[in-house]
Amino acid sequence: MGLFERLKAGLQKTRQALVEQINLVITSVRKIDESLFEELEEVLIQGDVGVETAAELVDHLRDLARRRRLETADQLREAIKAKVMEILGDPVPMAENPSGPTVILVVGVNGVGKTTTIGKLAHHYRSQGRRVLLAAADTFRAAAIDQLRIWAERAGADFIAHQEGADPAAVAFDAVQAARGSRRADVVLIDTAGRLHNKAHLMEELRKIRRVVERELPGAPHETLLVLDATTGQNAVQQARLFKEVAGVTGIALTKLDGTAKGGVVIAVRKAEGIPVKWIGVGEGLEDLQPFDPRQFVAALFEG
Amino acid sequence: MAMFEGLSEKLQEVMRRLRGKGKLTEEDVAEAMREVRRALLAADVNFKVARDFVNRVSARAVGAEVMESLTPAQQVVKIVHEELTALMGGEAARLAAAPQPPTVVMLVGLQGAGKTTHAAKLAVLLKKQGRRPLLVAADIYRPAAIRQLQVLGEQAGVPVFSLGQEDPVRIATEAVAHARSQGLDYVLVDTAGRLHVDQELMAELQRIRDAVGPHEVLLVVDAMTGQDAVNVAEQFHQQLGITGVILTKLDGDTRGGAALSVRAVTGQPIKFVGVGEKLDALEPFHPDRMASRILGMGDVLSLIEKAQAALDAQKALELQQKVQRAEFNLEDFREQLREMRKLGPIDQWLALLPGFDQIKKQLPENLQVGEKELRRMEAIINSMTVEERRHPEIIDTRRKHRIARGSGTTIADVNRLLKQFEETRKLMKQFAGMEKQLKKRMGKLGRLPGLPFLGPRR
Numbered sequence: 086m087g088l089f090e091r092l093k094a095g096l097q098k099t100r101q102a103l104v105e106q107i108n109l110v111i112t113s114v115r116k117i118d119e120s121l122f123e124e125l126e127e128v129l130i131q132g133d134v135g136v137e138t139a140a141e142l143v144d145h146l147r148d149l150a151r152r153r154r155l156e157t158a159d160q161l162r163e164a165i166k167a168k169v170m171e172i173l174g175d176p177v178p179m180a181e182n183p184s185g186p187t188v189i190l191v192v193g194v195n196g197v198g199k200t201t202t203i204g205k206l207a208h209h210y211r212s213q214g215r216r217v218l219l220a221a222a223d224t225f226r227a228a229a230i231d232q233l234r235i236w237a238e239r240a241g242a243d244f245i246a247h248q249e250g251a252d253p254a255a256v257a258f259d260a261v262q263a264a265r266g267s268r269r270a271d272v273v274l275i276d277t278a279g280r281l282h283n284k285a286h287l288m289e290e291l292r293k294i295r296r297v298v299e300r301e302l303p304g305a306p307h308e309t310l311l312v313l314d315a316t317t318g319q320n321a322v323q324q325a326r327l328f329k330e331v332a333g334v335t336g337i338a339l340t341k342l343d344g345t346a347k348g349g350v351v352i353a354v355r356k357a358e359g360i361p362v363k364w365i366g367v368g369e370g371l372e373d374l375q376p377f378d379p380r381q382f383v384a385a386l387f388e389g
Numbered sequence: 390m391a392m393f394e395g396l397s398e399k400l401q402e403v404m405r406r407l408r409g410k411g412k413l414t415e416e417d418v419a420e421a422m423r424e425v426r427r428a429l430l431a432a433d434v435n436f437k438v439a440r441d442f443v444n445r446v447s448a449r450a451v452g453a454e455v456m457e458s459l460t461p462a463q464q465v466v467k468i469v470h471e472e473l474t475a476l477m478g479g480e481a482a483r484l485a486a487a488p489q490p491p492t493v494v495m496l497v498g499l500q501g502a503g504k505t506t507h508a509a510k511l512a513v514l515l516k517k518q519g520r521r522p523l524l525v526a527a528d529i530y531r532p533a534a535i536r537q538l539q540v541l542g543e544q545a546g547v548p549v550f551s552l553g554q555e556d557p558v559r560i561a562t563e564a565v566a567h568a569r570s571q572g573l574d575y576v577l578v579d580t581a582g583r584l585h586v587d588q589e590l591m592a593e594l595q596r597i598r599d600a601v602g603p604h605e606v607l608l609v610v611d612a613m614t615g616q617d618a619v620n621v622a623e624q625f626h627q628q629l630g631i632t633g634v635i636l637t638k639l640d641g642d643t644r645g646g647a648a649l650s651v652r653a654v655t656g657q658p659i660k661f662v663g664v665g666e667k668l669d670a671l672e673p674f675h676p677d678r679m680a681s682r683i684l685g686m687g688d689v690l691s692l693i694e695k696a697q698a699a700l701d702a703q704k705a706l707e708l709q710q711k712v713q714r715a716e717f718n719l720e721d722f723r724e725q726l727r728e729m730r731k732l733g734p735i736d737q738w739l740a741l742l743p744g745f746d747q748i749k750k751q752l753p754e755n756l757q758v759g760e761k762e763l764r765r766m767e768a769i770i771n772s773m774t775v776e777e778r779r780h781p782e783i784i785d786t787r788r789k790h791r792i793a794r795g796s797g798t799t800i801a802d803v804n805r806l807l808k809q810f811e812e813t814r815k816l817m818k819q820f821a822g823m824e825k826q827l828k829k830r831m832g833k834l835g836r837l838p839g840l841p842f843l844g845p846r847r
Contacts, residue, residue, distance in 0.1 A: 132616070196611060227538075227541050320643040345621075
C-alpha cells in the first residue's frame with residue numbers, strides 16, 4: 086500500500102463522518118442559500134473545528150459566494166477546500182541536525198499516545214537506516230519505562246532509562262550525551278511524562294528538561310513534537326498554546342485519527358498558534374504513523 | 390476550581406447581560422439562547438445536545454409565567470440551572486453493590502482515557518470504605534499495561550490478579566472465582582483500550598461481559614474529548630450496555646462539555662470524576678453541584694428557594710436594618726436562631742453560598758451547630774433579662790450563674806453562647822463584605838432576602 090492509500094485508508098472513518106456529511110449537505114441542496122451555510126457550519130462544528138473557526142470559515146464562504154457569484158454546491162466545496170488548505174499551509178518537514186544527532190522531544194497531556202508515537206517514529210527513522218536512541222524520560226507513570234523499552238525492541242532502537250521516579254532531565258541529558266559519544270545515534274527521541282498543561286510545577290519540569298538538552302547540545306531539541314489526541318475538543322488549542330510557551334513546540338503529531346474523531350481542531354490550532362501538523366497516527370501498527378501533508382489531508386478530507 | 394470555569398464564565402456573562410434588562414422580550418431570550426448555545430459548543434458540548442438543551446430552555450423561558458414575572462431574567466437563570474442539572478443526571482449516582490459479593494466492575498474505554506489509573510483509584514476509594522477490592526489485569530495488548538496495574542496495585546495496597554498474556558475472558562473469569570474464594574468483595578477489571586470502531590475489541594469486551602456478568606460497566610471518558618464523545622459513548626453503550634461513566638482529567642482546564650454529552654446520549658450517570666494524578670484523586674460526581682459550578686453561582690439558587698420558603702420576610706428586613714445600623718444584639722441573635730432552625734442544618738445551607746470553600750476555613754468550630762444546640766442556645770437567651778439581651782456587655786459572672794440556672798445549662802454553656810454571638814457578629818461583617826462581591830458577580834440576583842447578614846453593611 087502506498088503512502089497516500091494508507092493515509093486514505095486510515096482516514097476512512099473521518100471521511101465517512103465529516104466529508105460525506107459535508108458532501109451530503111452540499112450536493113443535496115441545489116442552490117446556495119442561507120440554510121446551506123448553516124448546515125455547513127453545523128458539520129464543521131461537529132468535526133471539532135470549533136465554533137469560532139467554523140463561523141469564520143462560513144462567513145468567508147458566504148462572502149466569497151457573493152463576490153464571485155458562486156451558484157453551485159460544487160463551487161462552494163472547492164472554495165472551502167482552498168480556504169482550509171490555506172490555513173493549514175504548506176507541509177513542513179521534520180528538522181534535521183546536519184552536524185550531529187537530531188534530538189526530538191515529545192510532549193503532551195496524559196493518554197494522547199506519546200510513547201506509542203515514539204515507537205512509530207523510531208520505526209520510521211530505523212527504516213531509513215538511521216541509528217535511533219529512545220530516552221525514557223517519563224519516570225512518573227507506572228511502567229512507562231517498560232512500555233518504551235518494548236517499543237525500542239520492536240523498532241530495533243537503542244534505549245536509555247533510569248529508575249522510576251528519577252529526574253527526567255537527567256535521563257534526557259544522559260541520552261543526548263550518549264548519542265554524541267558511546268552510543269553514536271543519529272536520532273534521539275525523548276519520551277516525557279504526560280502532564281496537564283495547567284499544572285505549573287509539571288510544566289516547569291518540562292522547561293528544565295528542554296533547558297538541560299539545550300545546554301548539552303546547542304540547537305537541540307531540533308524538534309519538539311506535541312502529541313494531540315484527535316478526539317480532543319477545543320482544549321487542544323489551550324494545550325498547544327501552553328506547551329508552545331514552555332517547551333517551544335515546533336510540530337504536532339495528531340493521533341487516533343482512525344476512529345470517528347474528525348481532528349478538525351488542528352485547523353483551529355494552526356490558526357491560533359501557527360503550529361504545523363507533522364504526523365498523523367492512523368492505526369496501532371508500527372507503520373501507522375504518516376507524515377502529514379496538508380494537501381493530501383484536505384484532499385482526503387473533502388473528496389470521497 | 391478549574392472545572393468548567395470557561396463555560397461558567399461565558400454563561401455568567403450572558404446571564405448578567407440578561408439581568409441588566411428589566412422586562413424581557415422574546416428577542417432578548419432568543420439572543421441570550423444563541424449565546425448560551427455558542428458557550429456550550431465552545432465548551433465541547435455535542436452539537437445536537439447543545440441544540441436540544443437550548444430548545445428546551447427557550448420553550449420554557451418564553452412561557453407566560455416567566456415573561457410576566459417581576460424578575461424574568463432571574464427566572465431564566467433558574468430554568469437554565471434546572472435544565473443543566475437535569476442534563477447532568479439529577480441525583481448523584483452510587484456504585485452498584487451486588488447482593489452476593491463480589492461486585493464485578495468492568496472498566497472500558499478508548500486508549501489513553503485513563504482506565505488503568507482509574508481502576509486503581511477506584512480500588513483505593515473502595516478500600517477506604519472498608520471494602521476488599523481485587524484489581525484484574527485484562528489488558529493484554531498494550532505494552533507493559535499489566536506491569537502498570539501491578540505497580541499501581543502495590544502503591545494502593547490492593548491485590549492484582551494477572552495471568553500474563555492469557556485470554557482476557559479466562560483472566561476475568563478466574564479473577565472472579567479467585568475473589569470469591571478469598572472473600573474479596575469488589576472485582577475491578579481493567580480492559581484493553583481501543584477505538585470504539587474496533588469490532589474485534591468490542592467482541593472481546595462482550596465475551597468478558599457475558600462470562601462474568603458485571604454489575605457495573607463503567608465507561609472511562611477523557612473530559613477533554615470533543616464532539617466525538619457522543620459517538621464513543623453511543624458505541625460503547627450500544628455494544629456493552631454501560632451502567633455509568635468515570636470522567637477523567639477534570640483537573641485540566643477543559644470546559645468539560647463531554648460530561649454533558651455523554652450523559653445525554655447514554656442516559657447513564659457520571660459516577661466518578663478523576664481530579665488529579667494521585668491515587669486518591671477520585672471523587673463522586675454531583676450533578677446539581679456541577680450545574681451550579683458551571684453557572685458559577687455556588688448553589689445560591691437553592692439557597693434562595695430555601696430562604697424564601699422558610700423565612701419571614703418582614704422579620705428578615707428588620708434584622709437586616711439592625712445589622713446595617715450595627716445594632717445587632719442578643720435579641721436579634723435569638724430571632725436569627727429561630728429562623729435558622731426553620732432553615733435546617735446551618736453547615737448545609739452555608740455550603741450553598743458561593744465562595745464558601747474559601748471562608749469555610751475561617752469558620753469557628755463552634756459554629757457547627759445542630760438543631761438541639763440551637764434550642765439550648767435559645768433557652769439561654771430566654772433566661773436573660775431584656776436589658777441583658779440588648780446590652781450583652783453587662784453580663785458578669787453573677788448574671789451568668791443566674792442565666793445558667795434559669796436555662797438548665799452550665800456557665801460554660803452560657804460562655805459558649807456569648808462567644809458564638811460575638812463570632813456571629815464578626816462573621817456578619819465578613820459576609821457583608823462578601824455580599825458586595827456576590828452582587829458584582831450576580832447582578833440583581835445578589836440580594837438574598839431573608840438572610841440578614843448578606844445585606845449591605847451601611
